[in-house]
Amino acid sequence: MFEILKKEELAPEVFLMEISAPQIAQKAVAGQFFVLRVDEKGERIPLTIADFDKKKGTITMVFQVVGLTTKKLSRLAKGKRIRDLVGPMGKPTHIKKYGRVVIVGGGVGAAAAYPVARELKKAGNYVITIQGAKSAQYLILEDWLLSVSDELHITTDDGSKGRKGFVTDALKDLLEKEAADLVFAVGPAIMMKFVSLTTKPFAVKTIVSLNPIMVDATGMCGSCRVEVGGKTYFACVDGPDFDGHEVNWELLLSRQRFYYEEEKKALEVKDA
Amino acid sequence: MPKVPIKEQNPKKRIKNFNEVCLGYTEEEAVKEAERCLQCKKKPCVDGCPVEIDIPAFIELVKEGKFLEAARKVKEKNLLPAICGRVCPQETQCEGECTLGKKDEPVAIGKLERFVADYERENNLVEVPKVEKDKKIKVAVVGSGPAGLTVAGDLARQGYRVTIFEALHESGGVLMYGIPEFRLPKKVVRAEIELLEKMGVKILTNCVVGKTYSLDDIFAQGYKAIFLGIGAGLPIFMRIEGENLNGVYSANEFLTRVNLMRAYLFPEFDTPIKKGKKVAVIGGGNVALDAARSALRLGAEKVYLVYRRTEKEMPARVEEYEHAKEEGIDFRFLTLPTRILGENGWVKGMECIKMKLGEPDETGRRRPIPIEGSEFELEVDKVVVAIGTRANPLLLSATRGLRLNERGYIKVNKKARTSKKGVFAGGDIVTGAATVISAMGMGRLAAHSIDEYLS
Numbered sequence: 001m002f003e004i005l006k007k008e009e010l011a012p013e014v015f016l017m018e019i020s021a022p023q024i025a026q027k028a029v030a031g032q033f034f035v036l037r038v039d040e041k042g043e044r045i046p047l048t049i050a051d052f053d054k055k056k057g058t059i060t061m062v063f064q065v066v067g068l069t070t071k072k073l074s075r076l077a078k079g080k081r082i083r084d085l086v087g088p089m090g091k092p093t094h095i096k097k098y099g100r101v102v103i104v105g106g107g108v109g110a111a112a113a114y115p116v117a118r119e120l121k122k123a124g125n126y127v128i129t130i131q132g133a134k135s136a137q138y139l140i141l142e143d144w145l146l147s148v149s150d151e152l153h154i155t156t157d158d159g160s161k162g163r164k165g166f167v168t169d170a171l172k173d174l175l176e177k178e179a180a181d182l183v184f185a186v187g188p189a190i191m192m193k194f195v196s197l198t199t200k201p202f203a204v205k206t207i208v209s210l211n212p213i214m215v216d217a218t219g220m221c222g223s224c225r226v227e228v229g230g231k232t233y234f235a236c237v238d239g240p241d242f243d244g245h246e247v248n249w250e251l252l253l254s255r256q257r258f259y260y261e262e263e264k265k266a267l268e269v270k271d272a
Numbered sequence: 273m274p275k276v277p278i279k280e281q282n283p284k285k286r287i288k289n290f291n292e293v294c295l296g297y298t299e300e301e302a303v304k305e306a307e308r309c310l311q312c313k314k315k316p317c318v319d320g321c322p323v324e325i326d327i328p329a330f331i332e333l334v335k336e337g338k339f340l341e342a343a344r345k346v347k348e349k350n351l352l353p354a355i356c357g358r359v360c361p362q363e364t365q366c367e368g369e370c371t372l373g374k375k376d377e378p379v380a381i382g383k384l385e386r387f388v389a390d391y392e393r394e395n396n397l398v399e400v401p402k403v404e405k406d407k408k409i410k411v412a413v414v415g416s417g418p419a420g421l422t423v424a425g426d427l428a429r430q431g432y433r434v435t436i437f438e439a440l441h442e443s444g445g446v447l448m449y450g451i452p453e454f455r456l457p458k459k460v461v462r463a464e465i466e467l468l469e470k471m472g473v474k475i476l477t478n479c480v481v482g483k484t485y486s487l488d489d490i491f492a493q494g495y496k497a498i499f500l501g502i503g504a505g506l507p508i509f510m511r512i513e514g515e516n517l518n519g520v521y522s523a524n525e526f527l528t529r530v531n532l533m534r535a536y537l538f539p540e541f542d543t544p545i546k547k548g549k550k551v552a553v554i555g556g557g558n559v560a561l562d563a564a565r566s567a568l569r570l571g572a573e574k575v576y577l578v579y580r581r582t583e584k585e586m587p588a589r590v591e592e593y594e595h596a597k598e599e600g601i602d603f604r605f606l607t608l609p610t611r612i613l614g615e616n617g618w619v620k621g622m623e624c625i626k627m628k629l630g631e632p633d634e635t636g637r638r639r640p641i642p643i644e645g646s647e648f649e650l651e652v653d654k655v656v657v658a659i660g661t662r663a664n665p666l667l668l669s670a671t672r673g674l675r676l677n678e679r680g681y682i683k684v685n686k687k688a689r690t691s692k693k694g695v696f697a698g699g700d701i702v703t704g705a706a707t708v709i710s711a712m713g714m715g716r717l718a719a720h721s722i723d724e725y726l727s
Contacts, residue, residue: 023484037441043533043543044441068542084441086478215533215543216449218439218480219664221525222507225516232509232516237666251516254617258518262544269539 002082005058010140011133013065014108015074016050022057024049024087030115031093031209031241034059035217037084038072045069046214046236048186049088050111050141059087062111062140068266089217090240093207097124099181102174103149104130104167104195106187110141112209113186118148120184126150128174132167132191136160167191168198175202182207185244189252196244206244210235212255227251275377276305283598287568290453290536293595294358294383299339302387306334309379312371317381320369322713323356323422325349327366327381334384343392346385347401351425351467352418352712354393354460357386359451360709361589393463400470404431409726412437412495414481414667417445418708419501419699421468422715423722428471430723435495437479442532445503447708449532450524452562454569455592458531482667487695497694497722500682501715504700505664509657510554514612519546519619523555523563523658530566545570548654552576552622554609555658556586557705561593563656564601575601576650580608580627580640604650608642612655622650661705679704688718689725696722 006018024034033048051060065074076082093116101120105113110131121127129149133139135158146152153170154162163170167187174180179202185195186209199206212224212235219237226235227248233239279295280286286293297305309331317327325346333342346353362368362382370378392398411427413420416438424434442448447461469475479485481502490498507522509515526545529535533543551572553564556579564577577596579586582605586593597603606627613621626646629638663680675683675691681704682697684690690697698714700706 023479027484041534041541043541084478086439086441086480087483089480089483215525215528216440218505219666220449220503220505220507221528222509222522223525227516232511234506237664250617254518255516257617258546259544262538262546266539266542266544270542 002085004076004078004080004082007076007078010062011138013074014062014138014140015065016060016062016111017073018058018060019082019085020057021059021085024085025052025054025057025059028052028059028088029092030095030119032088032090033217033240034061034085034087034089035214036073036082038069038076039083042072042083043069044084044215044217046089046211046217048112048209050114052115062108064108067263068270071267086217089236091238093119093184093209093241095119095123099125100128100178101125101182101184102128102130102171102180104132104171104183104185104187104191105145106132106167106185106191107134107138108140109187109191110139110145113184114141114144114148116184116186117145121148121150128153128180130155130167130170130174132156132170132187134158166194168194171195171198175199175204180204185209189249189256192244193247193249193253196247196249200245207241208244208247209240210242210247210252211240212252213258225255273308275308275380276301278380278383283600286454287599290569292457293454296390297383297387299337299391302334302339302384303337305380305384306331308372309335310371316369316371317366320365320367322365322709323350323716325385330388331379331381331384334388339388339391340397343388344399346388350712351401352421352464353385354389355418355447355456355464356709356712357382357384357389358456358460361707363590365709393460398463398467400467401429403429403471406433407431409433410435410493410495411722411726412490412498413501414498415439415445415501415503415699416443416465416475417447417501417503417699417711419711419715419718420445420499421465422712423499423501423698423719424473425468425471426716426719427722428468428473432723432726433472435474435476437481437485437490438475438477439480440532441477443475443477449528450559450562452527452531452566454565455562480666482670487671487692491694496726497696499715499718499722500667500690500695500697500701501699501711502664502667502701504661504705505666506662507657508660508662510609510659512609512611514614514619515657517612517614517619518617519548519653520612520655520657523553523559523656524661526563526656527559527566530570536566536570546654547571548652550574550652551654551656552578552609552650552652553656553658554578555660556581556588557658557660558588558592560658561588561596561601563658565596565599567654567656568599568601572654576604576652577601578604578607578609578622578624578650580606581637582606582629585637606640608640610647613649619653619655620651622652622655623647624650661700663701687721687724688714689721694725
């Protein structure tokens with residue numbers, strides 16, 4: 001179980017892995033995530049399901065090396081096994097025909113945006129995807145997104161490909177030109193925050209896929225508490241999708257930094 | 273004849289480690305304690321035991337030095353004796369009924385149960401209990417906590433083919449993620465679970481029923497009955513200001529990080545935890561005490577336990593309360609937190625109000641009432657909320673035809689049957705948060721009903 005069947009470095013320190021996980025693949029729906037534990041001493045981290053193949057019994061994940069767990073994961077070669085994998089967790093993204101939808105995927109969020117874009121396209125929506133990255137070399141899975149989008153807009157911070165600037169610049173222009181019925185954003189919390197701020201004046205429904213710290217991801221611990229519309233929710237069982245206009249972003253950003261010191265220490269000690 | 277005292281780690285030493293507090297009886301001490309038993313004909317202690325262990329019989333065997341036989345006697349009724357001997361609230365069960373206890377201290381039944389189980393295990397004398405002829409009938413157990421393990425053991429004994437579906441990466445449920453090492457060493461739990469596996473019970477970890485499999489999927493795989501022992505699950509917060517600040521944990525998260533994920537061994541283990549210099553734990557049950565004592569062992573200088581009633585109403589096990597006092601936990605009774613104070617997103621204090629006791633409420637305990645104007649502030653950098661749990665809706669909302677009660681727990685009849693055909697339930701998901709042994713008692717009942725249903 002959980003053998004790595006394929007490993008690819010999509011960008012510096014950004015990896016794609018296809019894992020054998022038949023039962024998770026069987027049940028997976030766009031917008032859901034899974035939890036993995038690399039080894040016996042590992043921590044549990046949630047990752048979005050970027051793709052799944054029910055026939056082959058595989059799921060695909062894309063991750064960027066940011067801490068000890070992703071570092072350990074990146075060192076596993078094809079053919080190795082991941083100790084624990086559990087899912088699919090969370091509620092699926094609500095798919096229906098909205099009309100004109102804009103999908104925003106930032107950084108590795110592009111991978112998480114893919115299955116949602118695909119399903120929205122299948123449901124008959126006109127899908128416009130905005131993909132953003134630091135620079136051209138960090139743009140991943142462009143062809144995937146292109147295959148499920150009616151339009152694909154690219155932005156890079158340094159202008160090395162597509163439009164120079166942030167996804168929010170492209171988003172604002174799009175919304176000014178023509179109204180959208182839904183915006184779906186997935187990526188770094190700070191990006192999702194600014195996407196939500198950008199869409200607010202246009203009064204367009206904005207769904208974001210939140211990524212707080214989790215442990216069990218079954219609703220048992222409450223580590224993933226988020227505030228939406230003044231109420232506390234557990235992102236693992238109530239989400240991960242929430243109304244971006246109602247999210248308390250400062251809280252999310254603050255809670256994501258909870259273990260900043262410990263994460264640094266773990267990397268120093270274990271990666272020496 | 274007074275009770276034979278039991279050796280414990282010195283409080284000053286033990287607050288610096290996670291090793292077990294209670295060191296257990298020696299053979300001589302066990303025999304001496306067993307000699308105190310009056311061997312009452314009426315056996316009131318057995319009536320006090322939810323799984324009806326023949327207590328006088330096993331104690332008589334201890335007295336005769338037949339420790340192994342004593343262990344086997346206990347195991348006729350209870351396959352998890354090393355666990356129960358450590359975590360049962362004996363004072364309200366067997367020992368509470370002990371005739372000796374009327375005038376003197378009751379026999380230390382729990383300590384003797386633990387002794388015989390440890391004796392058998394530590395001397396490698398554990399024998400796999402006899403299993404009846406294979407019935408070739410598959411039964412699924414969802415959740416590997418005390419209720420699930422009991423059902424699995426009982427049915428495996430009767431020849432059923434039992435598979436346990438466990439959501440986490442390790443089996444044991446609350447015994448692994450909740451109860452700390454210093455009270456219940458994990459090797460003890462693992463050994464008792466391994467025994468079930470040797471009896472033929474299969475355990476599938478990483479299976480969240482409701483997500484990875486539905487109940488209908490499980491029936492479709494040929495299982496003829498399903499037992500749900502999924503625990504109460506969802507932590508309750510107080511809904512006061514500041515509860516989402518960094519530094520506020522639910523007891524479930526705090527204990528899961530420490531116990532299941534071994535955060536106390538960070539960075540050897542990867543899961544971190546904030547240690548905290550001054551910690552407030554809110555609540556008065558065993559979970560609150562476990563959290564408070566864990567915080568101390570992680571290196572906190574000061575640990576408050578804030579409880580809105582008095583020590584008399586505290587639901588925690590007496591032994592744990594005594595241990596916590598010895599260890600220097602600062603108990604603040606008749607105190608209710610009103611808000612958690614923060615700075616830059618982090619906890620820096622907790623505002624509380626003093627309480628007094630009024631008229632008895634529906635539980636018979638006197639209701640605490642706030643004393644106006646008595647607010648004060650505790651300077652803390654970490655808060656652990658241990659005020660209970662409620663039903664986890666994950667499986668329940670994904671399952672049609674499962675009736676719930678008004679509190680959101682699964683509704684069962686006297687035979688542990690749910691409203692869904694072939695589905696039984698027990699433990700915290702039926703009663704709300706309770707004890708290990710009450711979950712085991714319900715597991716025993718459910719196993720009996722499942723056997724009846726399938727026969």
